[in-house]
Amino acid sequence: MNTSAVARLQRLRWLLTLLFTVMNAIGLVAFAWLVLREDTSQSEQRMDGELRRVTSTVTRLIQFDGTLRTGLVDGDPLNRQCPQFAVLPGSGKEFEGYLSAKACVTVDPAVLGGLVGQSARSGSLINGYIRGQNGEWLRAGVEPFLADSGQYIGAVVAITDAGPEQSRHDRLVWMVVGGCLLLVLVVAVSGYLLAGRALRPAAAALEQQEVLLAETAHDLRTPVAALRALAETALRNPAERTELLPRTVRLAARMGSIIDGLLVRARLAAGVEQLDRQPIQLDQLVGAVVQETPKAEARVTLTTAPTTVLADPNLVQRAIGNLLDNAIRYGRIPGSEAIVHITVAGGRVTVADHGPGIDAAKAEENFDRFSSSGGSSGLGLSIVRWVAQAHGGTLTVYNAREGGAIFELSLPVVDA
Known part of the structure; x- marks a missing residue:
């Protein structure tokens, strides 16, 4: 088989494998991104739901009529469980803040004060990540509450450790990345095999072409040499041309028959004839x-x-x-x-x-x-x-x- 043709086929096989792998890899990356984004969203929803359960309960139990009343909160089981919570004024010193009995994480009071002030001013729920004093990631949920006058004067802020959810999410990331890498490898191997199978007819056709050319050269070598010898003899001996002419015609006919036979084989091999x-x-x-x-x-x-x-x-x-x-x-x-x-x-x-x-x-x-x-x-x-x-x-x-x-x-x- 022609070396350059083989090299081109091999390069084409690698190119097809690369294209097949890249296209599937892009699809896998997009799918992995969607899966991880959805997992992050669900993880935040789970934490925010737990925080919302705490803040909504506490806001129903507290009262403010010039003085913050937390008697009902003191007796509630939430006061001694995680997530921990705090009741803080939005601005000024309308009342002294209240902290739950159980401290699950350590947070900078200034960070909590900023969240509560923002929630009280806007009158809306706030959820987000904050850093603990030890550098760990925490999830905070803030819900404002009204005084008897109808104004937002403070908020209940609940805080939970985001570490367990983050660890679970990190494990999922590694699983997804590892699975994608494995699938990309499988896709690359499959693409290489499929490309080879797809190009096999072309390789077989090139091989048949070489065999056909070799057989043509082989079958024609002897009659061509004999025909040349007859022609040279006729040139050197004009008197023998009449005798040599029939032999020349027979050789030419034989060459034609050889060519016809090889063409028939080539057409049969190519599927043109049956x-x-x-x-x-x-x-x-x-x-x-x-x-x-x-x-x-x-x-x-x-x-x-x-x-x-x-x-x-x-x-x-x-x-x-x-x-x-x-x-x-x-x-x-x-x-x-x-x-x-x-x-x-x-x-x-x-x-x-x-x-x-x-x-x-x-x-x-x-x-x-x-x-x-x-x-x-x-x-x-x-x-x-x-x-x-x-x-x-x-x-x-x-x-x-x-x-x-x-x-x-x-x-x-x-x-x-």
């Missing part, structure tokens, strides 16, 4: 291929039994031609003619030669770039395997005991 499956007489097709194949310096024997297979006749003819051509070219001992035996029976085509054989240990592993001991690059044989696999068949290769390579092409048989 296999033209039909019942064919395999023995007759192989016999026709043997008869049409030039067999100079080769002796080919054919043994057949009637057998019908379901296949694309053009592709099967190409595959048989490749096997026979490979056996004739490379299945011979140097200096002697090629001897090839072909057997057709039961949906199988067996092509055996008397050459140097093959490296059986590496045959299956490197079949797409096959190397024989006779020096063949053997890349054209990958087309044979592809034809077999496209039809649901197999291509097997092994050595004969007496020497030579054996190729066995198996295709689905039509039931009688």
Whole structure:
């Protein structure tokens, strides 16, 4: 596969992963922010509700007719519980302030006085955070009350420790942040896998393109070299041009056939075309291929039994031609003619030669770039395997005991 194309696909995969992760991370951050904000609001509502319960009760129990009367407050259980409270004048010294019996937190009186004055002047409830004298966060609730004259002269302020709620909220923050980080990691891994799956067809297409180009170069190398040799011979020996012309035409026709076959394979692999499956007489097709194949310096024997297979006749003819051509070219001992035996029976085509054989240990592993001991690059044989696999068949290769390579092409048989 082209290195630059692979690098671009890999960069695209990382880019898609990044976009997928960032988009989901933004959504998670927004969701986490909403969850934490809602938890903060509910936490404040819980504290304010408790403070409101104290201030509203105390304002009903106190009276002011020139003198602050707190007798009912003294006997109420709220006076000895948390949250603590205080009854303070809004401004001036209309009355002495009153503090609840139980002190739960320590607060600067000046801070409380400021809150009470603000509430008394505005005549409204006030809730907010203040700092305790030890630096801790406290929640205060202030409710003003009226004198008999109908004027706001003071307020009841209740105070509670916000630490427990803050600790609970902090734990939730860590849980949400940790959960978001974990989800972002899961999303990133999932995005990487999904991007790889989405780009897999493109990677496969690039790989098929490289294989197709390599097979084209392999199949055309020999006829192109022969065509060039014929042309150079004709240029040097004008008297032989008439004899060389038919051979040139045959080579050109062979090159055209090779190109057509490769284009068909490329179109089938791309899904542009479908296999033209039909019942064919395999023995007759192989016999026709043997008869049409030039067999100079080769002796080919054919043994057949009637057998019908379901296949694309053009592709099967190409595959048989490749096997026979490979056996004739490379299945011979140097200096002697090629001897090839072909057997057709039961949906199988067996092509055996008397050459140097093959490296059986590496045959299956490197079949797409096959190397024989006779020096063949053997890349054209990958087309044979592809034809077999496209039809649901197999291509097997092994050595004969007496020497030579054996190729066995198996295709689905039509039931009688």
